[in-house]
Amino acid sequence: MREPEPQESAWAGARFRGVIETIVDGVIIIDAEGSIRLYNPACQRIFGYSEAEVLGQNVKLLMPPPYHEEHDGYLAHYRRTGERRIIGIGREVVGRRKDGSTFPMDLSVGEIREGGETAFIGIIRDISERHLAQRRMAQLQSELVHVARLSAMGEMASTLAHELNQPLTAVTNYVQSARHMLGAPDRFTAQRIAEIMDKAVEQTIRAGQIIRRLREFIRKGETDRAIADLNQIVREAAALSLVGAREQGIEVKIDLANDLPPVLIDQVQIQQVLLNLVRNGVEALQQVQDRRLTISTRCSGDGAVVRVADSGPGLSPEVAAHLFQPFVTTKANGTGIGLSISRSIVEAHGGQLTAETAAEGGVAFQFTLPAGPR
Numbered sequence: 001m002r003e004p005e006p007q008e009s010a011w012a013g014a015r016f017r018g019v020i021e022t023i024v025d026g027v028i029i030i031d032a033e034g035s036i037r038l039y040n041p042a043c044q045r046i047f048g049y050s051e052a053e054v055l056g057q058n059v060k061l062l063m064p065p066p067y068h069e070e071h072d073g074y075l076a077h078y079r080r081t082g083e084r085r086i087i088g089i090g091r092e093v094v095g096r097r098k099d100g101s102t103f104p105m106d107l108s109v110g111e112i113r114e115g116g117e118t119a120f121i122g123i124i125r126d127i128s129e130r131h132l133a134q135r136r137m138a139q140l141q142s143e144l145v146h147v148a149r150l151s152a153m154g155e156m157a158s159t160l161a162h163e164l165n166q167p168l169t170a171v172t173n174y175v176q177s178a179r180h181m182l183g184a185p186d187r188f189t190a191q192r193i194a195e196i197m198d199k200a201v202e203q204t205i206r207a208g209q210i211i212r213r214l215r216e217f218i219r220k221g222e223t224d225r226a227i228a229d230l231n232q233i234v235r236e237a238a239a240l241s242l243v244g245a246r247e248q249g250i251e252v253k254i255d256l257a258n259d260l261p262p263v264l265i266d267q268v269q270i271q272q273v274l275l276n277l278v279r280n281g282v283e284a285l286q287q288v289q290d291r292r293l294t295i296s297t298r299c300s301g302d303g304a305v306v307r308v309a310d311s312g313p314g315l316s317p318e319v320a321a322h323l324f325q326p327f328v329t330t331k332a333n334g335t336g337i338g339l340s341i342s343r344s345i346v347e348a349h350g351g352q353l354t355a356e357t358a359a360e361g362g363v364a365f366q367f368t369l370p371a372g373p374r
């Protein structure tokens with residue numbers, strides 16, 4: 001004789017309930033009309049409503065406008081056409097708490113069919129903390145870049161002041177002596193004046209050399225080159241500098257060639273270049289509605305080309321004329337040395353950084369890097 005069948009579905013149901021009650025994600029089951037049939041404890045934490053308050057209520061209670069008004073329509077549409085808009089796909093949506101506040105959440109929806117009845121199960125994860133963290137990270141990053149720039153500039157300025165003091169004092173003294181002598185211009189004095197002027201010129205040249213050497217030093221300073229996968233570096237730099245870009249409605253396209261030669265580069269420096277170009281693009285896009293940014297790599301002759309193009313407003317003629325010079329900026333908080341440093345870095349790697357009008361409508365910056373030893 002057979003044992004009586006265990007109550008399979010009831011047992012499964014109890015186990016199912018147990019799982020749902022302890023799960024950290026919010027779980028809601030609604031019927032085909034949208035009434036809430038199951039609402040787990042995690043949901044109480046997420047939405048602030050107790051189970052008793054929501055059971056039997058329409059799920060749109062948990063949605064802010066415009067979803068609140070549209071949800072019944074979605075369900076009806078699905079009943080009519082069977083067309084899936086969210087079922088089976090995860091999506092980031094906005095939820096509404098009991099106190100009326102809204103928050104971003106990840107929602108995945110599945111369909112349950114039992115005995116000719118349809119129900120929907122939604123799994124909800126509150127991602128406001130992730131959002132906050134992302135925003136904070138973006139903020140920290142730009143602060144960090146800025147602070148690094150400012151301190152590099154501070155150091156550069158004090159070294160410059162110190163080094164330049166000597167030739168400039170000499171120039172001042174020479175010019176003053178010559179000025180005195182101009183009162184009595186006999187042949188001998190005229191010759192002295194010429195000599196002194198030559199010395200003044202020498203010192204001016206020296207001052208120029210000091211600046212050049214300093215730039216050289218900054219360029220070479222602590223470079224640590226290795227053979228690297230440029231696409232990987234581009235991917236990482238893009239990820240870093242594009243935090244928060246999607247929320248600003250920027251459509252990002254990353255288009256990487258798979259036949260790039262290996263390059264010999266200082267990874268940190270090249271990332272700095274990318275970071276600056278992408279940040280510039282993102283900043284330029286704030287001024288327009290149509291926000292597109294394309295980051296691409298391609299192979300060219302004996303090396304690789306990286307391109308960052310945006311659909312921003314483009315360069316004004318005044319800026320374009322001095323684009324790569326230090327301290328050229330149109331931004332309230334810009335230092336204006338991003339592009340000048342970027343160009344030094346690229347040139348120190350044997351490449352070139354140039355700007356042109358992008359097909360996207362804004363500016364396209366691109367730089368080349370020679371192929372490294374294979």
Ligand SMILES: Nc1ncnc2c1ncn2[C@@H]1O[C@H](COP(=O)(O)OP(=O)(O)OP(=O)(O)O)[C@@H](O)[C@H]1O
Binds near residue numbers: 335337
């Ligand atoms: N993609 C772009 N679209 C339009 N203008 C740009 C773009 N990139 C750079 N510019 C212009 O060039 C100027 C100089 O850029 P650069 O990166 O050197 O300095 P910044 O962005 O102003 O300041 P920093 O990068 O030091 O914070 C910018 O202020 C801006 O006017």
Ligand SMILES: [Mg+2]
Binds near residue numbers: 276279
């Ligand atoms: Mg910049």
